[in-house]
Amino acid sequence: MIAGPPPDLVGRQHESGALDDLLTGLREGGSRVLVVRGEAGIGKSVLLEYVAARASGTKVTWAHGIEADMELPYASLHQLCTPFWGQLDELPKPQRDALRVAFGIAAGDPPDRFLVGLAVLTLLTRASETQPVLVLVDDAQWLDQVSLQTLEFVARRLLAEAVAMVFAIRDPEGRSALGGLPTLRLDGLDTAAAGELLETTVGGRLEKRVRDRFVAEMHGNPLALLEFSRGRSAAELAYGLDSSTFPGLQGPVAGRVERDFASRLGALPTATRTLLLIAAAEPVGDARLLVRAAAALKIAIHAAPAKAAGLIEFGESIRFRHPLVRSAVYHGAEPEERRAVHRALAEATDPVLDPDRRAWHAAQAADGPDEEVATGLEQAAGRARQRGGIAAEAVLLERAADVTPDPRPRGRRALAAAEAHFSAAAPDRATELATVAELCALSGLDRARLARLRGRILFARSRSDEAAPLLLEAAAQFTAAGSPLARETYLEAISATIFAGRVHGPTGARAAAIAARASGAPPSGSRSADLLLDGVAAVLADGYEAGVPVLRGALESLTQEELGTREATVRWLLLAPVALEAFIHYAWDLHAWDALASRAVRLARDVGALGALPPALVYLGGVHIHYGDFAEADRMIDEADALAAATGHAPHQYGRLVLAAWRGEADIAAPILEEARRQAEQRGEVSLLGAMGYIQGVLFNGLARYEEALEAARTGIEHDGFNFTGLSLVEHVEAATRCGELDQARASLARLLELTRAADSGWARGAAARSQALLTEGDAADRLYRTAIEAFGHGGVAVEVARTHLLYGEWLRRGHRRALAREHLRTAHEMFDGMRAHAFAERARRELLATGEHAQVRENRPASVLTPQESQVATLAADGMTNARIGAELFISPHTVEWHLRKVYTKLGINSRRALPTALKSTSVTELGGEDTLRTG
Numbered sequence: 001m002i003a004g005p006p007p008d009l010v011g012r013q014h015e016s017g018a019l020d021d022l023l024t025g026l027r028e029g030g031s032r033v034l035v036v037r038g039e040a041g042i043g044k045s046v047l048l049e050y051v052a053a054r055a056s057g058t059k060v061t062w063a064h065g066i067e068a069d070m071e072l073p074y075a076s077l078h079q080l081c082t083p084f085w086g087q088l089d090e091l092p093k094p095q096r097d098a099l100r101v102a103f104g105i106a107a108g109d110p111p112d113r114f115l116v117g118l119a120v121l122t123l124l125t126r127a128s129e130t131q132p133v134l135v136l137v138d139d140a141q142w143l144d145q146v147s148l149q150t151l152e153f154v155a156r157r158l159l160a161e162a163v164a165m166v167f168a169i170r171d172p173e174g175r176s177a178l179g180g181l182p183t184l185r186l187d188g189l190d191t192a193a194a195g196e197l198l199e200t201t202v203g204g205r206l207e208k209r210v211r212d213r214f215v216a217e218m219h220g221n222p223l224a225l226l227e228f229s230r231g232r233s234a235a236e237l238a239y240g241l242d243s244s245t246f247p248g249l250q251g252p253v254a255g256r257v258e259r260d261f262a263s264r265l266g267a268l269p270t271a272t273r274t275l276l277l278i279a280a281a282e283p284v285g286d287a288r289l290l291v292r293a294a295a296a297l298k299i300a301i302h303a304a305p306a307k308a309a310g311l312i313e314f315g316e317s318i319r320f321r322h323p324l325v326r327s328a329v330y331h332g333a334e335p336e337e338r339r340a341v342h343r344a345l346a347e348a349t350d351p352v353l354d355p356d357r358r359a360w361h362a363a364q365a366a367d368g369p370d371e372e373v374a375t376g377l378e379q380a381a382g383r384a385r386q387r388g389g390i391a392a393e394a395v396l397l398e399r400a401a402d403v404t405p406d407p408r409p410r411g412r413r414a415l416a417a418a419e420a421h422f423s424a425a426a427p428d429r430a431t432e433l434a435t436v437a438e439l440c441a442l443s444g445l446d447r448a449r450l451a452r453l454r455g456r457i458l459f460a461r462s463r464s465d466e467a468a469p470l471l472l473e474a475a476a477q478f479t480a481a482g483s484p485l486a487r488e489t490y491l492e493a494i495s496a497t498i499f500a501g502r503v504h505g506p507t508g509a510r511a512a513a514i515a516a517r518a519s520g521a522p523p524s525g526s527r528s529a530d531l532l533l534d535g536v537a538a539v540l541a542d543g544y545e546a547g548v549p550v551l552r553g554a555l556e557s558l559t560q561e562e563l564g565t566r567e568a569t570v571r572w573l574l575l576a577p578v579a580l581e582a583f584i585h586y587a588w589d590l591h592a593w594d595a596l597a598s599r600a601v602r603l604a605r606d607v608g609a610l611g612a613l614p615p616a617l618v619y620l621g622g623v624h625i626h627y628g629d630f631a632e633a634d635r636m637i638d639e640a641d642a643l644a645a646a647t648g649h650a651p652h653q654y655g656r657l658v659l660a661a662w663r664g665e666a667d668i669a670a671p672i673l674e675e676a677r678r679q680a681e682q683r684g685e686v687s688l689l690g691a692m693g694y695i696q697g698v699l700f701n702g703l704a705r706y707e708e709a710l711e712a713a714r715t716g717i718e719h720d721g722f723n724f725t726g727l728s729l730v731e732h733v734e735a736a737t738r739c740g741e742l743d744q745a746r747a748s749l750a751r752l753l754e755l756t757r758a759a760d761s762g763w764a765r766g767a768a769a770r771s772q773a774l775l776t777e778g779d780a781a782d783r784l785y786r787t788a789i790e791a792f793g794h795g796g797v798a799v800e801v802a803r804t805h806l807l808y809g810e811w812l813r814r815g816h817r818r819a820l821a822r823e824h825l826r827t828a829h830e831m832f833d834g835m836r837a838h839a840f841a842e843r844a845r846r847e848l849l850a851t852g853e854h855a856q857v858r859e860n861r862p863a864s865v866l867t868p869q870e871s872q873v874a875t876l877a878a879d880g881m882t883n884a885r886i887g888a889e890l891f892i893s894p895h896t897v898e899w900h901l902r903k904v905y906t907k908l909g910i911n912s913r914r915a916l917p918t919a920l921k922s923t924s925v926t927e928l929g930g931e932d933t934l935r936t937g
Contacts, residue, residue: 009050010200010222011193012043018184019051022164026058026132031158035140035167035178038186040324041223044168047186048136051166058132059083063151065142067327072356073384073392074102074116076147080135081120084127091126092888094606095119102387104356109566110386112607113146117153118891124154125893128162135165141174145391152178157892160899188220198225223322227260261328264309271302273329274341276312280329281341281364285317292348297340339365356380360396369405377403378413381420394420398433411440419453427457448477452489459496468496472512479521486521491533494540495578498723513540526568528557529575539586544758552587555579559595569603573612576600580619585726588756588764590796594623605889614640618655625659628798628835633659635875638868643891654691661699662799664839669699690719690728697731702839709735710744717748726755726767733771734807745775762795770804773811781811802831806844818851825851865907873900874908878916 009016015036022032036044052060063080081099088096098111099119127133140148155165155178167178189197194215218224265273278293279285294301306312313319320326330338343365349358359376366373377400384392397417404410418433434453442450455470471493478486494516497509517537524530531554539547558579563569580596600616621636637655644652653672660669673692693716700709713735716728729752736745749771756764766788773784785808792800809825812818829844848854866874869890876886883894883901890897905911908919 009043009046010197011189012047015043015047015184015186016050019047019166020054022166023051023055023058023134026134026162026164029132029162031161032164033155033158033181034165035169035181035183036186037169037171037174037183039172039221040170041221041227041322042186042188043222044170044186045138045322046222048138048166048168051134052136055134058134059127060134060136063135063137063143063147065137065139067142072360073144073146073387074104074150076137076143077116077120077150078103080137080147080151081123084123087123087126091119091122092884094888095122099123104383104387107386113150114153114891115607116146117150117157118888120150121154121157121893122887124163125161125895128895132162132164135163137165137167140167140169141177148177152181155181157896159892159896161893161895188218189215189222189225190220191215194218194220194222194225197222201226223324259328261311261322261325262332264311265329265332268305268309269302271299272305273333274299274337275301275303276306276329277333277337277341278345279312279318279320280326281338281361282345285319287314287318289345289348290318293341293344296344296347336367339367356383356396360399363399363403366403368403370403371405371409374400374404374409374413381416385420390420390423391426394423394426394429398429401433401436408441408443411437411442412446414440415442415446415450415453419449422453422457431457444477445481445483448474448481448483448485448489450474451477452485452492455493455496459492459499468493468512471496472515475516475521476519479519482522484522484524486519487516487524487533488529490516490519490521491529491536491578494533494536510540513537517541526561526571526575528554528561528572531557532575532579544586544755548586548758552589552592555587555589555592555596559592559599563603566607569607570612573600573604573616577615577619585723586755586759588726588759588761588767588795590623590626590763593619594796597623614644615652617643618652621655622658625662626797626799628802628831628837630659630663630835630837631871632875635868635872639872639890642869654688654695657692657695658698661695662702662835662837662840664699664702664837664842666699666703669695690716691724693717693719694724694728694731697728697735699839701731701734702837702843704839704843706735706738710739710741714744717751726752729755730767730771733774737774742775749775762791762793763797763800764795766790766792766795766797766800766804770800770807774807785811798831799835799837802828802835802837803840805831806840806847809844810847813847813851822848822851822853826853866904870900870904870907873897874904874916874920877901877904877913878920 018034022034025032036047038044052062061080061083063076065076081103088099091099095115095118097106097108098115100106101108101111102116124133124135135151137143137151140151143151151165151167155167158165167181169177188194191212195212198215215225265276268276274297275290275294278290278297282289282293291301303312303314307314311321311325313321320329333341342361346358346361346365349361351358355376359373359380362373363377377396381393381396381400384390384396394417397413397420401410401413401417404413414433415437418430418437421427421433422430430453434450434457437446437450451470451474455467455474458470459467471489475486475489475493478489490512494509494512497512513536516533524533531550535547535551535554537547538550541547558572558576561572563572576596576599580593580600597616597620601613601620604613604616617636617640621633621640624630624633624636633655637652637659640652640655653676657669657672657676660672673696676688677692693712693714696712697709697716700706700712709731713728713732716724717732729748732748733745733752736742736748752771753768756768769784769791770788773781773788776784785804788804789801789808792798792804805824806828809821809823809828812821812824825844825848829841829848832838832841832844835841872890873886876889877883877897881889883897886892886897887894901913904916908916910916910919
């Protein structure tokens with residue numbers, strides 16, 4: 001765009017006021033984010049110019065999306081960060097290294113894009129300490145994907161920094177981007193404002209009917225009004241516009257404007273048009289590069305006519321008046337003209353400093369298959385992968401396949417492009433490239449990769465059992481080729497059958513496990529992965545008693561495995577959810593669950609793997625639910641939700657559902673459960689239906705709605721699933737005994753004993769003993785309840801300890817042993833009330849009242865007045881972490897940490913972090929006189 005003062009903003013008083021307010025807030029030290037949306041030519045760029053011109057006293061940095069630059073990873077982000085490059089050494093080393101690798105300045109493991117995002121956030125925050133920073137991003141729909149995702153992450157994490165970000169994004173092209181951020185939508189000018197703008201460019205006064213027709217034709221689009229009327233007199237427009245006067249007027253307004261720009265190009269000298277084409281094909285705006293390319297084409301630098309026509313500005317950098325000018329120039333040229341210009345740009349681009357863009361220009365210059373060009377693109381794709389630019393890697397490989405002459409390497413490159421597109425969350429394009437690869441000559445190993453990819457795509461789209469046969473076929477082909485990918489693929493196939501809720505039958509998980517064991521697949525190179533497959537296969541094929549010890553070995557290996565590289569860590573993070581989500585319940589070991597989930601959280605934070613962090617937090621939150629620390633679980637689940645929102649991932653609902661069930665929050669759980677059920681049925685994800693049987697069993701047992709609990713738990717058990725069967729059996733035994741369905745209870749107990757006998761852990765022994773006690777009388781039941789309390793305590797499962805005290809107390813009261821019943825009911829009530837397990841606490845309170853004793857209920861802790869983010873910050877600060885370390889843990893800036901702490905101090909009535917540990921632990925107890933004064937938090 002042209003630099004200089006912005007034009008008068010006719011008819012944009014509301015919009016300019018919003019931008020003025022943004023600047024006011026920024027100067028007062030607050031962060032602001034605004035996304036300006038609208039069609040091409042509606043005035044977005046002019047509004048960015050307006051806010052830049054009025055941003056005195058601030059540091060302004062720009063990024064411009066350019067369509068031709070979309071495939072180069074971090075290109076736009078590099079442009080935006082350049083003014084702050086002198087402060088790079090001030091960043092923490094992991095962030096500094098991630099940014100240097102991302103921008104191709106240093107070699108290293110591919111950085112996680114969210115660690116890059118944290119680095120950019122820190123860089124902007126450091127810069128804002130001396131002067132407010134205003135970030136302006138024009139044509140955001142044309143940013144390379146990873147730059148857009150990174151800037152969106154930064155925008156969602158701003159809170160207490162003197163940083164403002166304003167994005168301009170074109171609709172409909174950018175409709176799906178930057179969703180949920182504050183938005184300013186630009187529509188066409190109203191009739192009065194459009195008429196006023198029109199008359200500023202027309203020589204003479206327009207008749208009202210002519211003016212109104214012109215405005216209607218342009219739909220109030222300012223650029224269309226200005227460009228179509230510029231230099232035309234009122235007399236020329238007296239009869240309005242029609243296709244004979246202005247050919248090409250039909251179609252969307254943006255198309256009309258672009259065609260009008262194209263019509264102006266025809267009057268320019270040939271050398272000037274070629275110069276404009278070089279500038280349009282070269283996205284960096286480097287004037288020196290343009291001069292070298294022009295010399296290669298043997299044309300003179302004849303720019304004056306283009307400048308006089310108001311199409312472009314030449315200086316140290318080159319800028320078109322509007323992106324539509326660039327589009328008109330590029331798309332209006334003949335294909336051979338474009339190829340010649342790209343050929344010249346490839347020759348002019350430094351092969352050492354900018355090899356990727358040189359390779360891209362060479363590819364655009366190719367008029368047919370060219371192995372040298374394809375090799376250059378493949379090498380550029382490898383560099384893109386090293387910088388974490390998966391989307392760019394995919395596009396570069398796709399273009400490499402297009403220009404590859406030999407069918408065999410063409411197939412290999414098309415397959416690699418398909419795999420990269422799938423990793424970049426573009427399964428449709430991955431499917432298309434997979435089809436291209438399938439038509440080429442592929443090696444046996446590549447055929448296996450193709451089958452695996454098709455299975456993964458099916459599994460991503462639907463959790464039905466269609467994916468497993470393809471994955472099994474791929475695993476067999478990998479085995480035949482001696483590939484270490486075989487065992488991991490078998491593990492994926494088994495997981496696919498389990499998610500589909502199929503354990504038995506010819507296409508079930510057991511059949512897949514037997515096939516894996518019989519395959520003779522070579523080692524994968526990861527001891528943990530191999531042990532995990534062995535353990536899963538043993539559980540499925542040989543039964544629980546034979547399989548669980550092997551599975552325990554896999555869990556131990558995963559917990560202790562040394563990880564020397566980032567690649568090894570990322571691979572470990574991919575294995576951990578398989579162990580945690582699908583198989584942890586068969587070990588019935590909360591301590592192992594804790595160790596594995598804690599390590600997953602720690603490693604995800606250490607390497608900045610923000611995609612892996614939300615599920616790891618949910619798993620660790622589940623551990624804290626069973627420890628009875630619902631507040632800590634809530635904080636982790638809230639952080640997981642916040643990170644998922646920041647990264648554009650769906651929230652992990654099941655952690656919140658389990659927490660709501662244990663709290664007895666039926667109103668919260670019911671709508672989420674219903675939506676989860678609908679989605680599970682739609683996707684064929686039967687295992688989730690089984691999980692919901694357990695969740696509803698806990699919820700309704702806590703509420704003493706035993707018939708509903710019976711039905712829910714039975715539904716969970718009856719699904720041919722794997723994950724939550726044992727836990728559903730526990731809920732079913734309790735509900736069935738309360739409903740008098742003793743035959744059902746005994747059948748479920750028999751299955752539960754088989755499961756828990758194999759595990760032989762404190763949790764397993766407790767579940768078995770308590771469930772037996774519910775179906776036993778006399779001294780035997782008494783011993784079983786006491787055994788269960790001791791076993792659950794040894795296993796660390798506090799919620800089950802409290803629940804066993806409740807059930808034991810209920811049994812004792814029915815046996816008229818009131819004094820002993822009060823002891824256990826009091827313990828249960830105190831434990832549940834402290835956890836804020838409202839429904840179970842209410843059950844215990846009612847039982848205590850029946851024995852003639854009132855309950856004591858803890859008042860809310862002071863920490864309960866804190867928001868989840870404040871609570872997370874306060875807890876980490878109380879543990880002695882610095883603001884910088886807390887920021888790195890939570891992916892926020894140190895300024896935001898300090899802002900949260902000031903609010904925490906005010907709410908808790910303290911004035912320093914030294915007082916935090918005491919303030920967070922403080923609890924008071926109030927004696928209650930009866931049901932009407934009960935407080936349950």
